[in-house]
Amino acid sequence: MKSSRLESNLSADVTKAQMASGGAQDLFYSRSKDSQRLTIVKGKGIYLWDDQGNEYIDGSSGPVTCNLGHSHPNVLKAMQEQAETLAFSFPSSGRNLPNIELAKKITDLAGEGFERALFVSGGSEAVDMALKFCRQYRYATGEKQRNKLISCQPSYHGMTLGALAVSGDPVFADVFGDMISMAHKIPAMMTYMHAEQGDENAYALRCAKALEDKIVELGASSVLAFIIEPVGGSSSGAIAPTEAYFNEIRRICDQYGVFLIYDEVMCGAGRTGEFLTSHLWPDARPDISVVAKGLGAGYAPLGVMLAPAALVDELAELTGFNYAHTYNASPLSCAVGNAVLDEIIQNDLLENTRVLGDYLRKELIALQERSTIIGDVRGRGLLLAIELVASKSPRKPLPLEVEAIERFKALSREIGLLIYGRRSNGGIYGEPLLIAPPLNVTKAEIDLIVERLGRAVEALEAELSDSGII
Numbered sequence: 001m002k003s004s005r006l007e008s009n010l011s012a013d014v015t016k017a018q019m020a021s022g023g024a025q026d027l028f029y030s031r032s033k034d035s036q037r038l039t040i041v042k043g044k045g046i047y048l049w050d051d052q053g054n055e056y057i058d059g060s061s062g063p064v065t066c067n068l069g070h071s072h073p074n075v076l077k078a079m080q081e082q083a084e085t086l087a088f089s090f091p092s093s094g095r096n097l098p099n100i101e102l103a104k105k106i107t108d109l110a111g112e113g114f115e116r117a118l119f120v121s122g123g124s125e126a127v128d129m130a131l132k133f134c135r136q137y138r139y140a141t142g143e144k145q146r147n148k149l150i151s152c153q154p155s156y157h158g159m160t161l162g163a164l165a166v167s168g169d170p171v172f173a174d175v176f177g178d179m180i181s182m183a184h185k186i187p188a189m190m191t192y193m194h195a196e197q198g199d200e201n202a203y204a205l206r207c208a209k210a211l212e213d214k215i216v217e218l219g220a221s222s223v224l225a226f227i228i229e230p231v232g233g234s235s236s237g238a239i240a241p242t243e244a245y246f247n248e249i250r251r252i253c254d255q256y257g258v259f260l261i262y263d264e265v266m267c268g269a270g271r272t273g274e275f276l277t278s279h280l281w282p283d284a285r286p287d288i289s290v291v292a293k294g295l296g297a298g299y300a301p302l303g304v305m306l307a308p309a310a311l312v313d314e315l316a317e318l319t320g321f322n323y324a325h326t327y328n329a330s331p332l333s334c335a336v337g338n339a340v341l342d343e344i345i346q347n348d349l350l351e352n353t354r355v356l357g358d359y360l361r362k363e364l365i366a367l368q369e370r371s372t373i374i375g376d377v378r379g380r381g382l383l384l385a386i387e388l389v390a391s392k393s394p395r396k397p398l399p400l401e402v403e404a405i406e407r408f409k410a411l412s413r414e415i416g417l418l419i420y421g422r423r424s425n426g427g428i429y430g431e432p433l434l435i436a437p438p439l440n441v442t443k444a445e446i447d448l449i450v451e452r453l454g455r456a457v458e459a460l461e462a463e464l465s466d467s468g469i470i
């Protein structure tokens with residue numbers, strides 16, 4: 001009786017028109033005036049299909065997440081087997097076998113300095129855990145005054161209140177700043193935007209010096225941690241600061257006893273051709289790393305905080321670190337993580353990422369040379385970005401009201417290509433789009449992506465030219 005009343009309420013509330021536009025949930029994802037969203041019904045490899053039968057290439061692996069493409073048979077098999085064996089177990093009450101296996105696999109891949117792994121449900125949660133872990137450690141070891149955080153402007157670290165506090169976007173600060181303690185900001189290393197700064201390494205050292213200045217300004221003994229994306233995500237468009245920069249920030253953090261956290265939510269798990277981007281810089285290893293997106297690869301919500309045995313074991317002796325969420329270390333998610341890592345290792349996808357990342361970069365640079373509106377091509381491995389501009393050299397941004405990222409996404413979607421870009425900071429740091437196919441992409445698939453990208457660029461150029469903007 002009760003359930004049939006509920007059903008009739010549902011059908012009365014959800015009109016056909018609402019269903020056509022996504023029913024009760026669409027308005028949480030866009031402004032009501034924004035364009036329609038697709039209803040995706042099927043995926044295979046780099047392809048997705050909508051409910052109208054249209055085919056799309058998923059050119060950025062969703063939001064740089066589906067690192068093995070869609071419907072990978074080995075991951076699906078692992079999911080099914082795990083679901084049939086044990087779908088859930090509560091982490092505080094006991095460990096589970098996929099959890100133990102994944103902890104061993106990932107700490108082996110992560111290497112020295114990352115002997116301990118805490119599994120969570122995604123990127124924001126992993127960032128939150130890292131901040132809490134640093135704080136809890138200092139609290140337990142008698143440095144309670146260390147509570148200040150520093151991060152980059154722009155940057156993105158997630159949407160929980162803790163992750164928002166470190167994200168570099170004043171739009172968040174305006175709304176939530178009164179509720180939470182926002183991190184202190186230093187400028188991110190944006191080489192293309194600041195091309196007039198001359199030599200890149202000298203510019204890198206000036207950017208790193210901003211960290212030292214900020215620590216001194218805040219009072220070194222009050223600073224807890226500095227968090228940074230080793231390769232930028234959507235907020236900066238795959239900016240890739242240099243080794244000189246990372247070596248210097250490592251030195252500064254050591255000097256002042258500040259924890260260095262690398263947010264590898266997007267760039268970790270093989271995306272840059274190394275399992276962790278920090279493997280590129282042996283002298284600039286962080287204290288803590290967080291990885292998410294590509295670890296679950298779109299098959300299950302999964303993130304991880306990686307930390308050194310020395311810190312974790314000491315805290316375990318003192319107070320323990322007991323911050324479990326219900327779905328942490330879920331057997332299903334961990335089984336997915338195991339299958340994803342097996343695929344990466346068995347098929348040497350790190351090498352594929354390096355080789356095809358180089359190839360994609362070359363093709364994007366060729367596209368840049370043919371186009372008038374691609375100002376920069378940057379990134380590492382298969383985490384690359386193009387930045388749209390009104391004029392290339394000197395860099396002249398497109399007028400903000402063009403909302404170039406959104407226009408580009410709409411035009412490329414018409415051509416059958418889905419590309420990820422998300423405007424941050426109201427667009428003032430540029431209009432980047434992330435080009436990030438899965439790590440198992442082939443050369444032929446990259447050619448297809450670049451061909452469609454080229455058509456979308458031409459379509460936007462024509463539009464901008466017709467309206468007298470370029």
Ligand SMILES: Cc1ncc(COP(=O)(O)O)c(C=O)c1O
Nearest residue numbers: 122123124156157158233265266
């Ligand atoms: C660098 C970085 N950190 C954190 C996050 C937040 O991850 P999630 O969306 O899984 O919470 C993201 C998501 O895009 C990210 O790119």
